Amino acid sequence: MTENHEHDHEHITVVDEDGNEELYAVLFSFNSDEFEKSYVLYYPESAEDEEEIELQASSFIENEDGTQGELKPVETEEEWDMIEEVLATFLEDEDEE
Structure with a gap:
């Protein structure tokens, strides 16, 4: 379903x-x-x-040269569901470290 997790802040x-x-x-x-x-x-x-952080989520279109890009709103409920699943997995992985 998804791949290429990165978390380098x-x-x-x-x-x-x-x-x-x-x-x-x-x-x-x-x-x-x-x-x-x-x-x-x-x-x-x-x-x-802060103890609680409000996360934002966007789709991302990178420029061809890789320097900048454009954030786009998440368009469908299906995309939001998928993002929530990926976030839950990410948080589980962080807890295990």
Whole structure:
């Protein structure tokens, strides 16, 4: 179903519709063969020390040169279900380490 789990805590800058920039830490990213997309789960850098963190999830389209890309909203309930399953597996793996 999914492959290529990464968790190296990279950072991304997200620009909202008003042009405001916010720095986010990447929890992990993965590819889905089922939906033929890449996904990234991330959270506000400012929330790193908080007990509860609100995660964001987006599909990700990388530029051809690999330098930047575009975040797209998750479009379907099926995609959300798959993301939740991958997140649950990721969290289980983290607990075992």
